[in-house]
Amino acid sequence: MELICPAGTPAAFAEAVSAGADAVYCGFRDETNARNFPGLNFSREELSQALRMAKPKGVKTFVALNTFMRAGDERLWYQAADDAVRLGADALILADIGLMAYVAERYPKQRIHVSVQASASNVDAIAFLVEAFAAKRVVLPRILTIAEITKLARRVKCELEVFAFGGLCVMAEGRCSLSSYATGKSPNMNGVCSPASHVKYRQEAGTMVSELGDYVINRFEEGQAAGYPTLCKGRFTVDKDDAYAFEDPVSLDVLGHIDALRDAGVVALKIEGRQRGKAYVAQVVSTMKMALTATADERSQLLKVLSSLSEGQKTTSGALDKKWR
Amino acid sequence: MRTSTRLTLGPLYFLWDEAKWRDFYFRIADEAQIDRVVIGETVCSKRMHFMEPHVVDVIERLTSSGKEVVLSSLALVTLDREAQLVRSLAQQEEYVVEANDLSALHLLAGKPHSVGPLVNVYNGATARLLVDRGATSICLPPELPSKSVYDIVSALPDSDFEVFAFGRIPLAISARCAHARAKGNIKDNCKFVCGDEPDGLSLRTLTGQSFLTLNGVQTVSHTCQALLFEIPEMIQQKITGLRLSPQNCDMVAVAQIYHDVITEATEPAHALERLSKVYLDVPFSNGFHHQREGAAWVSKFRSLTG
Numbered sequence: 001m002e003l004i005c006p007a008g009t010p011a012a013f014a015e016a017v018s019a020g021a022d023a024v025y026c027g028f029r030d031e032t033n034a035r036n037f038p039g040l041n042f043s044r045e046e047l048s049q050a051l052r053m054a055k056p057k058g059v060k061t062f063v064a065l066n067t068f069m070r071a072g073d074e075r076l077w078y079q080a081a082d083d084a085v086r087l088g089a090d091a092l093i094l095a096d097i098g099l100m101a102y103v104a105e106r107y108p109k110q111r112i113h114v115s116v117q118a119s120a121s122n123v124d125a126i127a128f129l130v131e132a133f134a135a136k137r138v139v140l141p142r143i144l145t146i147a148e149i150t151k152l153a154r155r156v157k158c159e160l161e162v163f164a165f166g167g168l169c170v171m172a173e174g175r176c177s178l179s180s181y182a183t184g185k186s187p188n189m190n191g192v193c194s195p196a197s198h199v200k201y202r203q204e205a206g207t208m209v210s211e212l213g214d215y216v217i218n219r220f221e222e223g224q225a226a227g228y229p230t231l232c233k234g235r236f237t238v239d240k241d242d243a244y245a246f247e248d249p250v251s252l253d254v255l256g257h258i259d260a261l262r263d264a265g266v267v268a269l270k271i272e273g274r275q276r277g278k279a280y281v282a283q284v285v286s287t288m289k290m291a292l293t294a295t296a297d298e299r300s301q302l303l304k305v306l307s308s309l310s311e312g313q314k315t316t317s318g319a320l321d322k323k324w325r
Numbered sequence: 326m327r328t329s330t331r332l333t334l335g336p337l338y339f340l341w342d343e344a345k346w347r348d349f350y351f352r353i354a355d356e357a358q359i360d361r362v363v364i365g366e367t368v369c370s371k372r373m374h375f376m377e378p379h380v381v382d383v384i385e386r387l388t389s390s391g392k393e394v395v396l397s398s399l400a401l402v403t404l405d406r407e408a409q410l411v412r413s414l415a416q417q418e419e420y421v422v423e424a425n426d427l428s429a430l431h432l433l434a435g436k437p438h439s440v441g442p443l444v445n446v447y448n449g450a451t452a453r454l455l456v457d458r459g460a461t462s463i464c465l466p467p468e469l470p471s472k473s474v475y476d477i478v479s480a481l482p483d484s485d486f487e488v489f490a491f492g493r494i495p496l497a498i499s500a501r502c503a504h505a506r507a508k509g510n511i512k513d514n515c516k517f518v519c520g521d522e523p524d525g526l527s528l529r530t531l532t533g534q535s536f537l538t539l540n541g542v543q544t545v546s547h548t549c550q551a552l553l554f555e556i557p558e559m560i561q562q563k564i565t566g567l568r569l570s571p572q573n574c575d576m577v578a579v580a581q582i583y584h585d586v587i588t589e590a591t592e593p594a595h596a597l598e599r600l601s602k603v604y605l606d607v608p609f610s611n612g613f614h615h616q617r618e619g620a621a622w623v624s625k626f627r628s629l630t631g
Contacts, residue, residue, distance in 0.1 A: 068447035071469075071476035097427075098450030118445075120427055122402045124411065128431030143500035148403055171497040171544070172401055174445060177468040178496050178537070181546055181619035184612070186468060188445065209531075213618055216530040232497075237529040238507040238539065245528055245539070246503050325501045325512035 001262055001269050001292060004062065004161060005285045008040040008274035013050045015278040019285035023060035025093060026050065026274065032080040033064045034095075034117060035274040036191030048087050060090035064274075066115035067191045068096045078102055085110050091137070094118070095174055095188075097129075104133040114138040116163065117174035117187070126156045137161055139270060141173050142252065143319045146260045153265030162261055165284060165306065166272025168252035168318055170232045178231045182213040194230045201226060253315035255291055255303050284309055330556075330587045331566040332580055333361040333464070333487055335442075336397035336423075338495065338570065339540055340372050340520040347379040349571070354386040357577045358584040361566070362387050363423050363441070365397040365414075368498070369541045370407045371515065384420075395421045398429040400443045401498050401542065421461070434458045442466050442489050442568070443498075447473065449480030456484050463487070464568050467494045467550060470616035475562045485565045490552040491579055491600075492570025493525065493538055493545040494610075494619055504539040512542070524573035535608075546619060548610035551600060554593040554625035555614055556586045574604040593625070 005021035007013035016024045027033025029041040042050065051061050063084040069077040077099050084092055085107050092110060094100050095117035103110055116139040120126050129135040137159040140149060153160050171178070173187075180186035183198040200211040208220045210229040217229030227233070232246040252272070254261065261269070269292075271284055284306065291302045307315055318324055334353060341349065353359060364384065366372050376383075387394050398411050414422050415432035423439040424430045430444065440463040446452050452463055464487035465474055478486050504526055505515035519526070525538035525545060535547040549572065552559070556567070567587070569579055582599050585591035591599075597609070612621030 068445055069450065071448040071473035071480075074448055074450055096445070096447065096451060098448050098452075098454055101450065101454050118427070122408050122426075122428050124408060124428035124431045125402070125426060128427050128434075131431075143401070144403055151405070170501060171499045175400075175443065176497040177466075177494070177613075177619065178544065180468055180613070181494070181496050181537075184616070184618040184621075188447065189468065214620075215534060215536055216532045219531050235531060236536065237531060237533070238526060241507075242531060243507070245507060246499070246501070246544075319500045322513065323511060 001258075002267060003285065003288055003292065004268050004270040006166075006271055006274040006276065006281060007050070008035060008037075008276065009278065010042065010046050010050055012274075012276070012278040012281045014053065015282040016285050017054055017057060017059050019282045020289035021059055021285055023062055023090065023268075024050070024054060025062040025064050025270075027064040027066075028080050028083075030076065030080070031067055031070075031189075031191045032077050034066045034115075034187050034191045035064075036067070037196070037275055040275060044083050044087065047084070047089075051088050055088070062091045062093050062113060063089040064093040064115065065099060066093050066095040066117045068188045069099055070189060074098070081107075093139070097133070100129070100133040100135070108134070111136045113161070115174070116141055119172050119174045121172070123152060123155045126152070126158065130156070130158050137268070139163070142169055143172055145322045146257060146264060146320050147322075149261070149266065149320075150264035159267040160265065161268040161270055162254070162266050163252060163272060164254045164258075164269035165288060166251055168247070168250065168316065170247040176232075182215055182231060194228070199229055248314060250314045250316045252318050253303070253306060254317045254320055255288075255299060255306060257317055257320050258291060258299070259296075280309060330560050330564070331360040331487075332358060332583055332587070333363060333566050333568045334359045334576065334580070335464070335489070335492065335568045335570040336363045336365055336367040338368050338543060338545065339523055339525060339573070340369075340375060340517065341523050342520060343375055343378055345523070346376050347383060349576070350383040351386055352577060354383075354390040354392060357580045359392060359569075359580050361393040361395060363395045363397050363439070367397045367400050367425055367441070367443075368543045369502075369519075370399055370404065370410060372517070372541070373410070375520070393421075395423050395439050397423045397441065398425050400425040401500070402426050402428050403500065424460075430455065430458070437461045440464065443495060446477070449477045452477050452481055452484070456481060461485060462566070464489065464566075468613050468619065471555070471558075471614050472616065474564070474614075478563050482563065486563075487566035487568045488552065488559060488564050489550060490556075490567040490569060490583065492550060492572055493548070493607075494550050494613070495543060495545050495570075496537070496619070497544040499542050499544075502542045503544065504541045507539060515541075546610065547608070548620050548622075549604055549607045550611060550613070550619075551597065551609035552611055552614055553583075553586055553596045553600070555611065556583075556593065560587070572604060572607075578603045
């Protein structure tokens with residue numbers, strides 16, 4: 001299976017390549033991609049350099065244009081697609097079917113990968129994207145069980161890629177407006193979720209309170225590490241009980257399912273984390289690379305290394321296990 | 326021209342018991358100022374059997390009272406059983422189907438269909454693609470600011486566009502059921518606890534502030550979107566329909582209020598006052614439309630002065 005690795009900066013890109021990535025994905029420094037964070041992403045020149053470095057080593061470069069085009073400003077997305085194609089991107093990762101149509105029509109030879117943000121979760125949805133835009137690969141939403149992925153792989157006419165490690169969306173990706181409901185900024189429109197610009201930490205009677213916009217997302221006792229207030233991983237009151245109503249502050253780790261995913265016919269595993277530093281990227285990529293060829297025993301050791309890198313030190317295999325639902 | 330703006334009743338997102346469901350739609354058929362009714366389970370395939378005993382009667386009553394009936398498809402399709410449900414909807418010829426995911430768009434291609442607000446239509450290019458594939462009506466996503474809405478509509482002046490004008494806003498859907506989890510169950514053994522709350526289960530912050538509402542696998546807003554002051558401008562900008570999403574309140578009265586604003590029989594300010602007496606204790610919002618956080622209420626008068 002291919003290992004698809006994140007790069008938020010040229011430095012992280014280089015680390016990912018040396019750590020053994022089969023492909024690296026990155027985005028331009030604007031709202032055309034879903035990690036539109038300050039200080040991250042690539043200029044045209046930086047992407048061009050990255051491609052020149054990666055190609056001779058046989059490492060592919062995927063460019064994520066995975067937000068939805070803002071009406072009236074489509075030019076920004078079209079231009080980004082034009083530039084990525086011109087610079088020689090091996091694939092464009094797209095979410096907006098309007099943008100897929102543009103790329104498919106103008107650049108029929110360009111590989112289109114369907115972003116997880118498109119929420120293609122079943123045979124007919126994937127058939128749509130393959131038939132209408134000749135999509136070559138679909139990144140599956142993090143809502144499917146192994147059994148469902150296995151069935152799907154047998155019945156679709158394109159490659160399947162699955163998220164293996166890193167941040168975990170609890171909601172079907174690309175179909176969530178929780179962030180913009182609280183802050184006005186959303187993954188789909190602005191490439192951000194629970195943006196730092198709207199985050200506040202506040203001391204309140206010996207506890208630390210984290211807020212997103214006008215809403216308290218969590219409260220931490222003294223000495224407890226105050227986590228980032230991602231909306232769907234917050235603690236709320238439902239029916240008088242305080243709880244992580246959607247999901248604990250965990251991250252995704254499907255290392256325990258590598259063989260099953262390979263048997264299912266999944267061709268690529270994706271590591272989330274373009275917002276992460278180069279040291280993190282290097283460690284996760286090299287560990288995952290080893291895990292792909294390791295025996296089950298060796299893998300459990302590697303799992304421990306990876307858990308120490310995860311947010312909040314807690315991981316889940318998410319929807320791959322039916323009982324997660 | 327004004328009376329040509331259509332009122333659509335969107336699909337009921339909540340789980341109501343059989344009798345309540347039937348009586349609700351019977352009353353809509355008999356009394357409501359509604360032109361089009363989108364009907365059918367949209368949120369969770371496990372709930373299908375609740376409406377089954379009455380669905381034929383309800384559709385017949387709606388049709389014979391002159392209302393156009395549109396059948397809603399599921400928002401999230403992962404299981405074979407769910408895929409099959411969408412396929413059978415797409416295969417029947419009697420009623421127009423409203424697509425709520427990509428699979429429905431695939432299966433409905435080439436025949437007239439409607440596109441629901443849960444499909445990501447953020448720009449004219451996407452809307453055009455869908456229209457070329459047979460979409461005759463598109464309800465735009467509630468997250469869209471008015472600028473995007475008007476840009477899309479002006480790119481396709483001959484097409485039919487609806488805006489989500491009333492109801493708790495559908496914000497997210499998950500494979501996991503937060504509603505069942507809150508009651509100590511998992512989705513596969515949920516015991517249909519979402520049926521206990523006909524208007525959803527309130528989720529508050531740790532400081533007691535109302536924030537979101539759980540509805541099975543779906544999360545909707547605590548606030549109720551209420552676009553009333555915006556109606557004259559939307560009509561001017563060629564929005565052809567307003568969508569009212571059913572809540573646990575007198576929806577016949579809600580429809581009447583919107584109808585009165587469309588026909589200029591009542592002023593928006595007065596309409597808002599009437600609305601607050603029909604849907605009690607739920608704050609109204611219109612922030613998404615004004616490119617603000619969705620929970621915000623942007624006062625017409627304040628926005629005019631600065």
